[in-house]
Every structure is written in C-alpha cells, then in structure tokens.
Amino acid sequence: MPHSPQISVVIPAYNEERYLPTTLASLRQAAEYYRRVRDAEIEIVVADNNSTDRTAEVARQCGADAVVREPINQISRARNTGARAARGEWLAFCDADNRVTENILVAIHDNLSRPDVIGGGTLVKPEKFNFTVAICFTAWKLFSIFGRVGVGILHCRKADFERFGGFNEELFAGEDVQFAYDLKKLGRATGRPRFVIRHDAAIITSMRKTEEFSFPTIAGRLLRMSVGMQRKLRDKRYCSLWYDVSRGKK
Numbered sequence: 001m002p003h004s005p006q007i008s009v010v011i012p013a014y015n016e017e018r019y020l021p022t023t024l025a026s027l028r029q030a031a032e033y034y035r036r037v038r039d040a041e042i043e044i045v046v047a048d049n050n051s052t053d054r055t056a057e058v059a060r061q062c063g064a065d066a067v068v069r070e071p072i073n074q075i076s077r078a079r080n081t082g083a084r085a086a087r088g089e090w091l092a093f094c095d096a097d098n099r100v101t102e103n104i105l106v107a108i109h110d111n112l113s114r115p116d117v118i119g120g121g122t123l124v125k126p127e128k129f130n131f132t133v134a135i136c137f138t139a140w141k142l143f144s145i146f147g148r149v150g151v152g153i154l155h156c157r158k159a160d161f162e163r164f165g166g167f168n169e170e171l172f173a174g175e176d177v178q179f180a181y182d183l184k185k186l187g188r189a190t191g192r193p194r195f196v197i198r199h200d201a202a203i204i205t206s207m208r209k210t211e212e213f214s215f216p217t218i219a220g221r222l223l224r225m226s227v228g229m230q231r232k233l234r235d236k237r238y239c240s241l242w243y244d245v246s247r248g249k250k
Contacts, residue, residue: 004041004087004088005040005041005042005043005065005087005088006038006040006041006042006088006089006090006109007034007040007042007043007088007089007090007091007092007105007108007109007155008042008043008044008045008083008086008087008088008090008091008092008158009027009042009043009044009045009092009093009094009105009153010045010047010079010082010083010086010091010092010093010094011023011044011045011046011047011059011064011082011093011094011095011096012047012049012070012075012078012079012082012093012095012096013046013047013048013049013051013055013059013078013096014048014049014050014051014055014073014075014078014096015051015052015053015055016051016053016055016058016096016097017051017053017054017055017057017058019096019097019206020046020055020058020059020062020096021058021062022099023094023095023096023097023098023099023100024044024059024062024063024064025062025063026098026099026100027042027044027063027094027100028063029102030100030101030102030103030104030105031044031105033102033103033105033106034105034106034109037106038105038106038109040109042088042105043065043066043086043087043088044063044064044065044066045064045065045066045067045068045082045083045085045086046059046064046066046067046068046082046096047068047069047070047078047079047081047082047085048067048068048069048070048078049070049072049073049074049075049077049078050069050070050071050072050073056069066085066086068081068082068085069081070082073243074169074172074236075167075172075173075175075242076167076168076169076171076172076175077167077169079093079166079167079175080166080167080169083158083161083166086158088158089157089158089159090108090109090112090155090156090157090158091155091156091157091158091161092105092108092153092154092155093153093154093155093176094153094203095203095205097205097206097208098153098203098204098205098206099127099203099204100153100201100202100203100204101201101202101203101204103200103201104122104153104198104201104202104203106201107122107198107200107201108120108122108153108155108198108201111155111196111198112155112156112157114194114196115192116192116193116194117187117192117194117195117196118156118160118183118184118186118187118190118192118193118194118195119154119155119156119157119160119183119187119195119196120154120155120195120196120197120198121151121152121153121154121155121180121195121197121198122152122153122197122198122201122202122203123152123197123198123199123201123202123203124151124152124202124203124205125202125203125204125205126204126205126207127204127205127206127207151176151177151180152197152198152201152202152203153201153203154176154179154180154183156183160183160186163186164182164183164185164186166179167179168182170234171233171234172233172234172235172236172238172239172242172243173233173239173241173242174229174233180195183195209241213241218241221240221241222241224238225238
C-alpha cells in the first residue's frame with residue numbers, strides 16, 4: 001500500500017469463505033470511490049476467528065491487506081484483535097456477510113472529520129425481504145429509535161477506541177450496541193457529543209439467520225434472552241442465534 005491508510009476496515013470472520021469474496025469486492029469498489037473523492041486510502045483487516053475452513057486463505061486472495069488470527073471464538077475478541085492490528089487513524093467495523101454502498105467510506109470520512117462527532121454508524125438494509133425479515137427489521141428499528149442507538153458499520157477514531165478499551169469481551173452478542181453506548185459516553189465526557197448515523201450510506205446484510213432459523217425459533221430464543229438479558233449475553237449457551245449459523249454452507 002503506497003500511503004498510510006486513513007481508515008482501517010476491520011472484519012471479524014468465522015468460517016466465512018463463502019461470503020467474504022462479495023464483502024471484500026464491495027469494499028474494494030468503495031475504496032476506489034473514496035480514493036477519487038477524498039484522495040485517501042484504506043486498509044482491510046480480516047480477523048480470522050479460529051475458522052476451520054479457508055477463511056484466511058480466501059481473505060488474502062480477495063484483497064485483504066492483513067489477516068490476523070483470534071483463537072477464541074467470540075466476535076468481540078475478533079473485532080478487538082483486528083483493531084489492534086490496524087494502522088489507520090480511523091476504524092470501521094464491517095461484518096463478513098455484508099455488502100456496502102459505494103459511498104460508505106466517504107460518509108465515514110466526513111463524519112469523523114467533524115470535531116463535534118465522536119463516531120457513528122450507517123443504515124442497515126436486508127438483502128431480501130420475507131415475513132421473518134420484516135418482523136426482525138421492524139423490531140430493530142423500534143429498538144434503534146427508543147434506544148437512540150444504531151449500528152451498521154460502526155466507526156470511530158482509533159485513539160478513542162483505545163481510550164475506552166474497544167468491544168466488551170465479556171459479551172458474546174450485543175457487543176456492537178454496547179460499543180455504541182460506550183462511545184457516546186466518551187463523546188459526552190470529551191466535548192464531542194454527537195454520535196451520527198449516516199442515512200446516506202448503508203450495509204446490505206445477508207439475513208442468513210432468517211434462512212436457517214424459522215420465525216418461531218428466532219422469536220422464542222430472543223424472548224428467552226429478554227429475561228435476564230445482561231447475564232445471558234455473557235453466556236455463549238444463550239447466544240446460539242449468533243454462533244450456530246452454518247455460514248452459508250448448504
């Protein structure tokens with residue numbers, strides 16, 4: 001890479017050989033647009049979360065600038081391991097089954113260029129719609145509105161990430177929501193109160209959970225999770241919706 005990256009995009013990946021090529025291709029396209037519009041570079045860091053397939057090999061073949069390994073199968077740890085290896089001044093976190101809009105890196109750049117902004121997220125759009133997807137997205141939108149938090153591609157300055165310790169490694173799920181709350185808290189404490197969700201940029205997510213689990217299964221597991229949620233998010237046994245997905249191997 002000829003120049004130091006402005007943005008490091010961190011991708012946690014556990015057995016993602018099927019989805020990674022599409023994700024990386026969309027990020028490379030966004031990187032070309034970013035280069036033209038803001039004359040800045042990115043790097044892509046894939047954190048291989050102890051995969052048993054060809055995830056690391058596919059990541060290198062498809063354009064990742066760095067591939068690091070996190071041996072403990074936990075998404076918060078994988079995100080943090082990738083962030084520690086990142087060279088960019090700014091960090092952005094993308095899942096391995098997402099595609100991104102071409103302008104997403106420009107939107108992140110413009111957010112983090114503002115001195116009053118601590119960080120932010122982007123919109124989330126489903127790859128396809130069905131009954132289960134519609135219900136899940138309606139529930140998520142309501143949570144986002146009333147909880148005043150959004151996710152998409154979370155982004156922040158690396159110095160701030162290091163300041164509050166990154167993703168909470170006690171959590172096996174919901175670490176991205178907790179990250180947003182922690183980042184907003186730091187912003188208020190340091191005079192940068194704005195956490196901005198960019199509505200002009202989005203990720204397109206695979207919605208593979210809705211293909212592998214029926215609506216009653218998803219609803220039942222989330223309902224059981226809702227009682228004593230803080231405790232259950234710290235116990236992998238209750239987080240099967242996040243860890244039992246087959247990663248598209250049909």
